[in-house]
Amino acid sequence: MSETPAEEKETSLNWWRAHPLSPLTQMWVIFAVIAWNVGTSVYQEWNNGEGDFIARVGESLWQIIAESSFFFKLAIPLFLLALVLTYWGWFVTFFAVGSDAVYRRSGLLTKKYRTVNLERIQSIDIVRPFLPRLLGLSQVTVDVADGTDSALKIEYLKHSVANEFRSSLLRKVREAKSGEELETGAHTDTVSDPAITRAADPSAEETESATTTEERQLTRLPMGRLAMSILLNLKIWLILLFTVVSVGALVWASDNIWGAIVGNLAIVLMAATTAWNEFNQGFNFRIFHSSEGLKIRKGLTNSTTQSVPTGRIQALEIKQPLLWKRLGWFTITMNVAGYGLELKEESLHRSNLMLVATEEEIKKVLPLVVAQRWNAQREVETFPRVFSGSIPDDGFTPAPASSRWFDPLTYRRNGYLLTPTFLLIRRGLLTRRLTVVPHDCIQSVELSCGPLQRKTGLATLKLHSVAGQVTPQAKNIDRDNAKKLLALY
Numbered sequence: 475m476s477e478t479p480a481e482e483k484e485t486s487l488n489w490w491r492a493h494p495l496s497p498l499t500q501m502w503v504i505f506a507v508i509a510w511n512v513g514t515s516v517y518q519e520w521n522n523g524e525g526d527f528i529a530r531v532g533e534s535l536w537q538i539i540a541e542s543s544f545f546f547k548l549a550i551p552l553f554l555l556a557l558v559l560t561y562w563g564w565f566v567t568f569f570a571v572g573s574d575a576v577y578r579r580s581g582l583l584t585k586k587y588r589t590v591n592l593e594r595i596q597s598i599d600i601v602r603p604f605l606p607r608l609l610g611l612s613q614v615t616v617d618v619a620d621g622t623d624s625a626l627k628i629e630y631l632k633h634s635v636a637n638e639f640r641s642s643l644l645r646k647v648r649e650a651k652s653g654e655e656l657e658t659g660a661h662t663d664t665v666s667d668p669a670i671t672r673a674a675d676p677s678a679e680e681t682e683s684a685t686t687t688e689e690r691q692l693t694r695l696p697m698g699r700l701a702m703s704i705l706l707n708l709k710i711w712l713i714l715l716f717t718v719v720s721v722g723a724l725v726w727a728s729d730n731i732w733g734a735i736v737g738n739l740a741i742v743l744m745a746a747t748t749a750w751n752e753f754n755q756g757f758n759f760r761i762f763h764s765s766e767g768l769k770i771r772k773g774l775t776n777s778t779t780q781s782v783p784t785g786r787i788q789a790l791e792i793k794q795p796l797l798w799k800r801l802g803w804f805t806i807t808m809n810v811a812g813y814g815l816e817l818k819e820e821s822l823h824r825s826n827l828m829l830v831a832t833e834e835e836i837k838k839v840l841p842l843v844v845a846q847r848w849n850a851q852r853e854v855e856t857f858p859r860v861f862s863g864s865i866p867d868d869g870f871t872p873a874p875a876s877s878r879w880f881d882p883l884t885y886r887r888n889g890y891l892l893t894p895t896f897l898l899i900r901r902g903l904l905t906r907r908l909t910v911v912p913h914d915c916i917q918s919v920e921l922s923c924g925p926l927q928r929k930t931g932l933a934t935l936k937l938h939s940v941a942g943q944v945t946p947q948a949k950n951i952d953r954d955n956a957k958k959l960l961a962l963y
Contacts, residue, residue: 487570487571487572487577488570489568489569489570489577489579490568490569490570491564491565491567491568491569492564492567492569492628492629492630492631493611493630493631493632493635494564495609495611495630496564496606496611496629496630497557497560497561497563497564498609499603499605499606499609499611499629499630500560501553501556501557501560562582563580566580566581566582567579567580568580569628571642571643571646573646574591574592574593574650575589575590575591575592576589576590576592576595576616576626576643577589577590578590578626588626590616590618590626591618592646592647592650592651593647593650593651594618595616595617595618595643595647596617596618596783596786596811596812597617597780597781597782597783598614598615598616598617598640598643598644598647598781599614599615599617599778599779599780599781600612600613600614600615600633600636600637600640600778600779601613601615601776601777601778601779602633602773602776602777602778603775603776604775604776606629606630607775607776607777609630610632610633611630611631611632611633611636612630612631612632612633612636612637613627613628613629613630613631613636614627614628614631614636614639614640615627615628616628616643617783617812618812644766688764688765689762689763689764689769690762690763690764691760691761691762692761692762692763692768692835692838692839692842693760693761693828693831693835693838693839694758694759694760694761695756695758695759695760695829695830695831697757699803699830700752700753700756700757700759700829700830701753702801703752703756703798703803703829703830704749704752704753706795706797706798706801707748707749707752707795707797708795708796708797708904709748710745710748710749713741713744713745713748714742714745716741717738717741717742717745720738720741721738753774754773754774754775754776755772755773755823755826755829756772756829756830757772757773757774758771758772758773758774759771759772759829760772761828761839763842766781767781767782767783767784767846768781768782768784768839768842768843769781769782770782770827780824782827782843783810783811783812784842784843784844784845784846784847785846785847786810786811786812787808787809787810787843787847788809788810788811788911788912788915788939788940788942789808789809789909789910789911789912789915789939789940789942789944789946790806790807790808790809790827790840790843790909790910790944791806791807791808791907791908791909791910791943791944792804792805792806792836792857792861792907792908792910793805793806793807793902793905793906793907794861794905794906794907795904795905796903796904796905798830799906802832802833803830803831803832804828804830804831804832804833804836805826805828805829805830805831806826806827806828806831806836806840807825807826807827807943807944808825808826808827808942808943808944809825809939809940809941809942809943809944810824810825810940810942811940812940813825813940813942825942825943827839827843833858836857836858837854837855837858840854840857841854844895847912848895848912850893850894850895850896853893853894853895853896856869856891856893856898857898857908857910860891860898860900860908861900861906861908863887863900869891870889870890870891870900871889871890871891871892871951871952871955872886872888872889873885873888873889873950873951873952874931874932874951874952876930876931876932877930877932877950877951879926879930880926880927880932880949880950881901881949881950883903884901884902884903885950887900887901887902887903887906888900888901888949888950888951889951890948890951890959892959895912895913896910896911896912896913897910897911897913897916897937897946897959898910899911899946899947899948901949909944909946911937911939911946913963915939915940916937916938916939916946916963917938917939918938918963919935919936919937919938919959919960919963920935920936920938921933921934921935921936921956921957921960922934922936923953927950927953928953931952931953931954932950932951932952932953933950933951933952933953933956933957934947934948934949934950934951934956935947935948935951935956935959935960937963
């Protein structure tokens with residue numbers, strides 16, 4: 475019986491597995507519990523100086539198993555069963571790279587196949603969670619255009635292998651999108667097992683080093699600035715203020731200070747968790763520029779190398795919290811096609827283009843962001859002037875005075891500016907915002923006008939693009955101007 479074209483392609487590919495230590499990263503909780511119990515027993519026998527130490531440790535461990543409950547006696551068989559099942563899943567999961575796609579094959583009883591077309595790949599990121607990082611492993615995430623849930627993840631490869639695999643796959647992606655052969659050699663239909671490739675090619679380390687030297691560091695977030703930005707986080711201070719008021723009220727009512735503290739411990743932990751997450755994600759935050767585009771490296775316990783798909787950025791928002799104003803610091807958030815509007819912490823941090831940046835750093839990075847798709851570097855120079863309010867009156871269209879009934883504190887700052895490439899929307903007082911939306915990224919426009927807005931000649935214009943952390947809308951602007959923008963799009 476002859477093979478089908480799909481079966482012929484499957485047999486012609488070079489299939490390989492992830493690193494053999496990968497399954498162990500999924501069982502760290504079990505290892506931690508076992509290590510804690512064993513370590514406690516060893517420590518107790520160490521303090522007891524009578525008899526042979528090895529014999530006492532063995533006897534102590536056996537006593538723990540013999541005298542434990544029925545559920546604890548099942549721990550070892552369940553652990554062995556979980557280990558077998560985890561390695562079973564690793565053993566039947568294969569990856570391959572062909573001339574037109576990346577393939578994933580998994581399952582023994584139920585076969586699953588996943589194909590990611592090279593032309594659809596938008597970015598390839600390297601993520602290093604804490605435990606895999608200790609083992610020298612990295613996760614490769616192949617991101618496509620229709621969202622983070624559709625990303626293909628290879629968990630895990632040796633870190634040096636992951637870097638080399640990423641570079642090789644990026645070359646094939648550029649070749650597939652351009653339809654041209656690479657200058658370095660002939661076209662190949664498959665990418666071999668990364669581990670075998672590196673072992674067979676000693677120059678792989680040199681290639682990776684050469685690739686690294688081509689990168690140019692644009693900005694780096696100093697540790698002091700990151701720590702100060704966290705200390706000036708208004709949300710954390712509001713949480714702590716609420717805690718102090720709550721503890722004081724409980725102490726005044728019951729005279730039980732410890733009960734009041736324990737009762738508000740969850741709120742304190744929430745503030746501490748928020749501060750830790752900001753520090754962990756912002757640690758060693760750096761932006762690089764190379765022939766592959768912009769890359770962000772960041773993270774303390776979870777190290778991440780993120781490719782910034784500048785061609786897929788649909789909107790930007792420059793923000794300046796109230797407590798950052800005197801220091802001249804800003805943060806930039808982006809909407810990227812494929813990231814989606816997820817409330818997961820990972821998705822929120824992926825949308826951060828710059829965490830705590832100065833105006834000079836923004837001038838370095840933003841022109842490169844708009845260069846690939848819009849070639850509007852000169853228009854970027856107007857962003858700081860619009861944000862600060864120093865743009866000439868004939869360029870910026872402010873919100874009318876009647877909008878003070880809706881925005882009494884911010885109406886003097888609200889408004890918009892139309893440039894050949896972008897629509898810039900400015901708003902906010904406590905947190906000052908400048909939303910940047912390219913004209914060609916706007917998919918639809920919605921004009922809404924409530925009864926009170928109709929009486930005051932106002933309207934709200936919502937710009938629909940891809941879902942993300944940035945919500946482009948011009949609130950309470952002149953209704954006639956809103957209609958002109960509506961007709962423009």
